[in-house]
Structures are given as C-alpha cells and as structure tokens.
Amino acid sequence: MDKVNVLGVNFDNKTFNQFQNEFIGRLNEHESTFIVTANPEIVMAANENPEFMKILNDDADYITADGIGIIKAAKMLGTPLPERVTGYDLFTWLMKVADERSLRVYLIGAKPNVIHAVQAKIGRDYSGIRLVGAEDGYFDEDLDLVACRIERTQPDLVFAALGSPRQEKLISILRKNLLPALMMGVGGSFDVFSG
Numbered sequence: 001m002d003k004v005n006v007l008g009v010n011f012d013n014k015t016f017n018q019f020q021n022e023f024i025g026r027l028n029e030h031e032s033t034f035i036v037t038a039n040p041e042i043v044m045a046a047n048e049n050p051e052f053m054k055i056l057n058d059d060a061d062y063i064t065a066d067g068i069g070i071i072k073a074a075k076m077l078g079t080p081l082p083e084r085v086t087g088y089d090l091f092t093w094l095m096k097v098a099d100e101r102s103l104r105v106y107l108i109g110a111k112p113n114v115i116h117a118v119q120a121k122i123g124r125d126y127s128g129i130r131l132v133g134a135e136d137g138y139f140d141e142d143l144d145l146v147a148c149r150i151e152r153t154q155p156d157l158v159f160a161a162l163g164s165p166r167q168e169k170l171i172s173i174l175r176k177n178l179l180p181a182l183m184m185g186v187g188g189s190f191d192v193f194s195g
C-alpha cells in the first residue's frame with residue numbers, strides 16, 4: 001500500500017531512508033516538491049478545515065507521519081506506517097545536504113530574533129549554503145506577493161515556519177506555480193535550530 005489514510009489524511013507509507021532517496025532524486029531533477037510533515041494537530045485541524053484538507057491531499061507531494069500519535073493511529077486502523085519522520089529531522093538533514101552541495105536556500109518564518117539567530121548559525125556552521133532569503137514570519141502581506149518574492153530568488157529549497165495552515169498555504173501557491181524547489185513547512189523548527 002502506497003498511502004495510509006489516518007482520519008482523512010493520506011500518509012506516504014515510507015521509511016525515513018526511502019523519503020531521503022526520493023527527495024534527493026527530486027532535488028537532482030529540479031522537480032517542484034511540496035512536503036508536509038503532519039502531526040496529530042495538523043490532522044485534527046484538517047478535519048475542521050476542508051480547504052486545509054484539500055491542500056494536504058491534493059497539493060502536497062508527500063505527507064510524513066510527524067509524531068507517535070499518527071504511528072499509533074495507523075497501527076490501530078490495521079494499516080501500520082513504518083516509522084516516525086519528523087519535520088525537524090528532515091529539516092536538519094536537508095540543511096546538511098544544502099551545505100554539501102552549495103544549494104540556494106530560502107527561509108521564512110519565526111520571530112525576527114529567531115531568524116537572525118538561524119542566519120548566524122548558518123554563517124558559522126553551514127557556510128556552504130547560499131542563503132537567498134531569510135525573513136521573519138510576522139507580516140501582513142498577501143501570501144501571493146510573498147510567493148512572488150520567493151520565486152524571484154530561484155531557491156533550491158524553501159522552508160516555511162509560519163505555523164499551520166499558513167505555511168502549507170504559502171507552499172501550495174509556490175507548488176501550483178511549479179517553483180522547481182523542494183519545499184516544506186517546518187513549524188517550530190527554526191526556534192529549535194537557533195537555540
């Protein structure tokens with residue numbers, strides 16, 4: 001079974017390693033890719049918001065199980081998923097890939113002091129990364145305008161830490177515009193990474 005449905009959300013039935021191989025393949029091919037790491041809060045929110053559910057099931061290319069609650073639910077439903085694949089683990093791995101390959105990275109989200117600390121850490125520990133954008137997530141601008149700004153920088157990787165469903169809304173716009181980047185909503189990952 002390729003997909004496992006947990007409360008309406010179609011999770012990919014893959015291990016961390018299988019996701020890594022697929023993402024590297026898509027990065028190499030410059031394929032537009034939208035990754036969602038869905039935790040129980042996201043699944044519950046999608047059940048109350050049809051527009052969000054549609055973004056997850058129709059727009060995202062991959063949905064990983066970000067949390068033991070999803071793994072437990074899948075098992076109880078008789079359709080187990082192999083393992084937890086968290087947004088933070090994928091984010092830190094992709095940052096290493098970006099560093100090794102000198103990729104173009106756009107970061108959007110978190111508080112101004114947090115994004116500054118993330119920038120400083122990249123300069124110190126990930127000097128191979130070409131940081132083409134780093135902005136905080138406290139703006140009133142229309143997401144379409146933000147998407148245009150991101151597109152102009154031609155990133156290989158886009159990480160949005162705006163909370164859900166806003167981060168997924170932004171990435172779904174970029175995905176529909178076929179931005180040839182690997183894109184992922186990362187929730188509170190910048191806060192953890194900066195600390």
Ligand code: UDP
Pocket residue numbers: 109110111136137138139161162163164186187188189190191
């Ligand atoms: N965030 C943001 N702009 C907002 C609200 C939240 O950039 O208007 C950031 C927040 O600073 C944090 C991240 O989004 O870094 C995740 O926020 P939260 O933990 O509230 O969302 P969740 O991960 O629970 O979806």
